[in-house]
Amino acid sequence: MEHIRMPKVENVWLVDRSSSRRTQVGTLYLTATHTIFVGKGSEDRNELWVLHSLVCNVVKHKASQSGYPLLIHCKNFQVIQFIFPQESDCHDVYISLSRLSRPEKYEELYCFSFNPNVGKAEREHSWDFLDLKAEYSRMGLPNKLWHVTPINREYRVCDTYPADLFVPKSVTLPVIVGSSKFRSRGRFPTLSYYCKENHATICRSSQPLSGFSARCLEDEQMLQAIMKSNPGSRFMYVVDTRPKLNAMANRAAGKGYENEDNYCNIKFQFIGIENIHVMRNSQQKLIEVSALRSPSMGEFLTGLENSDWLRHIKSIMEAGLFISKAVAEEGVSVLVHCSDGWDRTAQVCSVASVLLDPYYRTLKGLMVLFEKDWVSFGHRFSHRCGHLIGEAKEVSPVIDQFLECIWQLMEQFPCAFEYNEKFLISIHNHIYSCHYGNFICNSQKERKDLILCIIKEKTHSIWPHLWENKLDFMNPLFKPDQSQNQGLLRPSTAPYCFKYWRRLYNRFDRELHPRQSELDSLMTVKEETQQLEEELALYEQKMAVLDKEHAKTLYMQKGVLDSKQALWSLPLDTSLANTPQDYISGFIGGAPNVFTLQQGERESSGVADFSSHSSGEESLPSEESVKDPDSDETAM
């Protein structure tokens, strides 16, 4: 609380950047966890809640006629502009927010103060929602070729790896230790995915410390053992996901890549995904493009091209596809690494897994995949997402890219995923929001060390929360039994198959999204169908009873029909909030000024709130801009 210089400011303007007509006046509150704006004089919930942990940066703009503007950029791509009547207020809020949004210690993060009304037992239980052991046994492990090595139980061999790691049964502890010494940060080759059908595996590691000529017998034995643990194949792929030039440069620093001459039966392959710095700059450019106000088509497309973002997404997808094809079609095992093996390697392994295994295309499966390939394998969430104040150079949208790869796949295979886009966006939001404890810290060890394991003591796990709301995240088009949705997905990687993800990057620009949602309509139809089916079942039961009595049967049949019609004739409520945009900037003097507030907007088109029709809590993402849905539970 000591950072809040000014807990409340009145007569602040909240500017709607898409339309100045919708600017509202209200009161701004700063709390320990949120910035809250409450619109004045409106009856509907005209509140804006912004978590401090989602704030990316705060910028004061030059004073204008209307006052002193403050711009808040959020990690979920929301941009909020306030205008203060007093310079001192603006400055105080600026100073407070700048500090509040840059916590120095993990304990300051929101997840440690987030306290929903659940008991201790339930909270602890939430951490058991996912079980990686069960995941490995789903894959068919351990088996006669692979087992868990106890070597890293104390995180002594590799402090960024999880405690439990699968290695070929045939490798001895000295081989593992030897191999780990020959790999950056001790990240020796270990199993990420096992394909039950043909025994091919995806293994992951960091780069070898090969320099120009160094070799390591144990490391070579390790790879040999991995290759041999796939009895059907005579070689394995080693995929270095970096551009060749980068890998070669690493040799000068005593690192590098595997020399095919030293390792038996490996086929070595570069893939050329750029490093975290390139990706960070690329996304920055993309965000700038997405935030352009009424750009021309040329500006937008040129900006998109110049950002290179889609090129990077394509390269990650191609890498994933290469690996998944090697495993599924050739039955060949693959070892994947980059430099440290926690960014590109995690991306590529998990994309390959989604392509290979339909399980990861289900809600539960994707959660497990996050836990396995990202959280447990030491993706540096806190560094990459900038959870704490620290090195700006460590921040990079690695996880965003993985989520986007899944989204691109969903666009190509609309019936292959159990979850929908909202699920991905929700996960994205919570990775950055620090609302839950899952993505705090940079490795399993750090998480365990953190002040006597307070993460599991004091924070909650996101997965049960998402699972409870799963109705919102379901894809009504999911058809798991359709043959093209089983087994390996073979996406096209033609450039035109990669699209701009408007729902993520323009998430809060309501006016840019379709005014009616196919997804919501389908969900409604599905719900209604389910209701009808239940009802039908009920009636059938009754009929069976009545049949016995041989009475009133006809009457009941009629009842079924009537209720069916009645339900179907329910309006879908597909009317919408919709007003014309500025189709020609300011050509008409005195443009219609009836829409000062959302209330006005709703009146003008006779809108029914679509979300009221579906049962979920977390409705359209755009509505979160009005109020963070989770903050309902917040203890202020």
Added chain:
Amino acid sequence: MEFAELIKTPRVDGVVLHRPFMPTVEGTLCLTGHHLILSSRQDNTEELWLLHANIDSIEKRFVGSLGTIIVKCKDLRVIQLDIPGMEECLNIASSIEALSTLDSVSLMYPFFYRPLFEVIEDGWQLFVPEEAFKDLESMTDEWRLSEVNKDFSVCPSYPSLLTVPKDIDDESLCKAASFRHGGRFPVLSYYHKKNGMVMMRAAQPLTGTNGRRCKEDEKLINATLCAGKRGYIIDTRTIAVAQQAKARGGGFEQEANYAQWRRIHKAIERSNVLQEGLIKLVEACNDQSHSMDRWLSKLEASNWQSNVKEILTTACLAAQCIDREGASVLVHGTEGTDSTLQVTSLAQIILDPACRTIRGFEALIEREWLQAGHPFQQRCAQSAYSNGKPRSEAPVFLLFLDCVWQILRQFPCSFQFNENFLIMLFEHAYASQFGTFLGNSVAERLKLLLSQKTVSLWSWVNRPQELERFLNPLYEPNNLVIWPSVAPQSLLLWEVPLQMHEMPKEHMDCEISMC
């Protein structure tokens, strides 16, 4: 002329057909006067029936005695035929070339096609101006149906019956016609029931360099304004283009002479530029380099999405003037047969819920495109793969359909029809067994006796068994005006006509039918 003369080899066995995203088929290739047919003569395999009229261009290749013909269609499909025997291949190729470039309209397939179904509702009689006028009469008495163009002498590209202000007599209409390009004087396009505002369309006024004026023209359009109200003239060209038009006798309405009107210039490209755009877009889609940079820069250079955005924006503007400003609107470009119609028809889709039904959309195509004199035959003579020198080909109608698709994507529950319906219209505009899109104007269609000698597309489409696949399962009538977003972030690339994927995604329909 006998088609047989052009068919040197009517039949070849052992031909292999390759189509993107589909398994190859081996079978017998047959050429008839109007079709290229490939059949494996086995059950359960689809036969290929391709209209020669659909063929845009062909390419031949030889490897030894195996010939390959790549057939590029106007609906942008590309298929490959492997034909054993060099002579057969050459014969087939030259026959296809000859048969696909026949100039005479009366040799086209619609004149030979006999439907295998019973015509219950004759599409030719479905959308007559008299009926539309009856609807109008029920709402207002300020308009009349004029027969001034009965013999098409006042305006050859207009229909014989036109809706004009009641107080303007035929003589004034003739004078106004002489002041407008191609005789296309201002006529009613749409009446907005909600507030009584109207949209009119015309061609450019012939002011020329010396600023000619025409009192009757001024009176005609002023007659559509309520007392004391101003209207908007939407010129689909930039001010610079409109200025240049003066040198060729065209021009735009001078403020001094049209004091009650405010003129707005937009920048919809002329049809020849649109054609270049389509060619570049298709090239971009077929680029084999697989480079993201190349794709995006080629997509941008094609200007296709820019064109979609500009057309849609102009239509939204027209609709906004009418619905939000409560003002009447006159739309024109140069000839008034291309960009003008894109704008007036899209504005109606935005404003009028009736146009979002199947029947209403058909009526709109009939009214604002066919009867309004969009030169379909010229515009759709060739498509993106043509080797020939472009004459007046242009994807004006395809761009209109693309814009409709954009609105459909943004309002997926407000249209009775689905994407398949738009694709079907695109295909039939370029090549069809039906006579609907033949000819360039009502006058030409009458001369060709289309309604007697050919079947109307609507006669076929409106049969319940056909309609089924064009219905949008999510449709819930929405009586509101629908304002689409025209931001680049909101506009998508319409991939289906570009043949980028395996078939249109019909998942949604299956899903609903499952429920």
